[in-house]
Structures are given as structure tokens and as C-alpha cells.
Amino acid sequence: MIYLDNAATTAVLPEVAQSVTDTLLSTYGNPSSIHGLGREAAKVLRSVRESIALLLDAKQNEITFTSGGSESNNTAIIAYALANQEKGKHLITTAIEHPSVLKAMAYLEERLGFEVSYVQPNPDGSYTAELFEQVLRPDSILLSMMWANNETGQLMPVAEVGDILADHQAAFHVDAVQVMGKILVHPADIKADFLSASAHKFHGPKGVGFLYHKAGLRFDPLIHGGEQEEKRRAGTENLHSLVGMARALEIAQASLDEKYAQVASLKQHLLDGLEGLDYYLNRFGESLPYVINIGLSGQNHDLLLTRLDMEGIAISTGSACTAGTVEPSHVLEAVYGKADPRLKENIRVSFSELNSFEDIDQFLSVLKKIIQ
Structure with a gap:
């Protein structure tokens, strides 16, 4: 084939698969347990978070682990909108986003009374920062856009849009799923408040990803239950896959x-x-x-x-x-x-x-x- x-x-790299297997066999404790095996698992979890944060030039408490890009996108959009709707109910995105963004926006619009502006491209298919500036309003609370399109590879003006939003109340969410592991991604460089990634797009395992969120942002948990991920995302962490994700990203960013x-x-x-x-x-x-x-x-x-x-x-x-x-x-x-x-x-x-x-x-x- x-x-x-x-x-x-993408195909999982052999060294990534080996790190997943090793973790499955050796570190099977629950990171939330207080006994020795649990503390050992929690130590590995901290190490993974430290590795991801270092690669993003971010802080460890700015990283929440998820099941992948779709959950990260839904969390950034729905969880932030619900927690901040007193500031306004206007959201902005583009007409070419991934379904996990478009359907999250549609849910808020159709079920919860939010208003969404879907920015259309220029006649030649391009997007410029001015297109977003034109629809920005005082009651806009979130702008969500992808860094690179998954169907065409088109690079979007994320840095320019970040500059526009620097003095506006609207939070800036960047879907970085298609660029992570391919170009240098530092959320602060583009003034992103949220940034989504998924391991299986850069030779890591499926079913695991992360959401970067700038320190101090207020957003509701999308998944309720235990107090994992500093109460931001309930559920026992997928430790072996997280280890594989960190290893895959380290390999990608090395060259x-x-x-x-x-x-x-x-x-x-x-x-x-x-x-x-x-x-x-x-x-x-x-x-x-x-x-x-x-x-x-x-x-x-x-x-x-x-x-x-x-x-x-x-x-x-x-x-x-x-x-x-x-x-x-x-x-x-x-x-x-x-x-x-x-x-x-x-x-x-x-x-x-x-x-x-x-x-x-x-x-x-x-x-x-x-x-x-």
C-alpha cells in the first residue's frame, strides 16, 4: 500500500510505539491514586506535561490533556463561550474550518442562542486579517480559526489576527492540528489564548491530544466527574498514549x-x-x-x-x-x-x-x- x-x-513511529508499550507494562497505576504505583504514574504524567509545555514554550498549568483535536476544539469553543457569555454572545469563525469547530459553533448557535459570524474567503479563496476585523464587534467573545486547512494546506493569517485581538476582549482559539510537528508552534508568538493539537497527526497514537490555554482564562469543564487535569477535564488520563504523544512531538521538533x-x-x-x-x-x-x-x-x-x-x-x-x-x-x-x-x-x-x-x-x- x-x-x-x-x-x-500518520503512521506511528516504532520508537513511539515502544514508549507506549513500555509504559503500558511498567506504569499501570492510576495517576490519581496515592499509593506508590499511583505516585509513580503521576510522576510520569508530570514529566509528559513538562515536555509538552517546554516544546510549546508554555507553562505546565497551561496544558490540558484531551482525547484529541475534536475534544480540544469543542472545549475551547463551548466551554469558553458558556463560561463567558455575560460578556457577549457573538462568536467568529471561518467557513472552511474542521467539522469539530463548525458543529461546535452550530450547537451554540442553534441550542443556546449564540450568534456566529462565518467569515467567507475572498473571491480568490484567500483569507486576510481584514476580513476578521470587519466582523469583530464589542460583544464578540471568541474567534476560532485553523492555522492550516486540512483539505488544501492553506495557511491562515493567525499571527495577524492575533495582533488584531490583542486589545479586544475576544479570546483567540487556533486549531493547530495540521501544523503541530511540522512547523514551530509557540502559542504566545501568535497571541493565541487557546491552541488545539492531536497526536495522530504527527506520528503519535490516536485518541490523545492536548489543549493549550493561556494562564488565567476562565472556561467550564466539558467533561464532568473527577478532579483530574486540575478540575478542567474529568477522567483518568490515558497515560501510555500521552507518553507516546510527547515522544512523537519531541522527535518531530528535533528536525x-x-x-x-x-x-x-x-x-x-x-x-x-x-x-x-x-x-x-x-x-x-x-x-x-x-x-x-x-x-x-x-x-x-x-x-x-x-x-x-x-x-x-x-x-x-x-x-x-x-x-x-x-x-x-x-x-x-x-x-x-x-x-x-x-x-x-x-x-x-x-x-x-x-x-x-x-x-x-x-x-x-x-x-x-x-x-x-
């Missing part, structure tokens, strides 16, 4: 520039190999090299994906969280409109440093055979 769907999930350049060369190799095909790129400004969205004129992407899968090639059309539906990409719809045929012609190819030029060559060979 040639795996080119890394924006959906960010090298891996970024490697993936950029893979993307360019793919672009060079597309010569001769009737294609276009769904690219809207500066983007990560890790994701490329390709339109193939006249080719139905559902049929194309099925044929590629039968040939041992794994790619996608967009977010894995909308898989199995017949809905077109809401990201492309925001740019092209609902009736545009380009919504059924796109495929997403997403890389990691584990891919090779041979993977790209084989994908191109199969793709051309199917189309021709």
Missing part, C-alpha cells in the same frame, strides 16, 4: 526544517510528474507542502478514489471526519459555490517524511493509467 493520506492520520524541506521536495516531484494531465490546483495563497489538493478535469473523484484504492494507493478527497458522506467539500464550496463541478473533481494527496520519491512515482503511474 502506498499511503498518501497523512492529513487524515523540523529538515523534514519540511524533504516534504517540499516530494510535493514538487508530484507536481513535476503531473505534467501532461488536464489538472489544476485548489490552492488559495501560501500553503503547507504537506497537503496538495488537485482538481482533475472531468474525473469523478469518488470513482477515482475507488480505482486507486484497488491499485493499492491511499489518498482522499478531503477531511477524514466527513468520510462516507455524499456531501461535497465545504472548503471548496466556500470558494467556488455549491453548483461548481470542481467540487466533484478534487483529490487530496498528503505527505509525511516517511514517504519517498518511489511512492510518488507509483502513484503517478497508477493515476495516469486510470485516467488514460
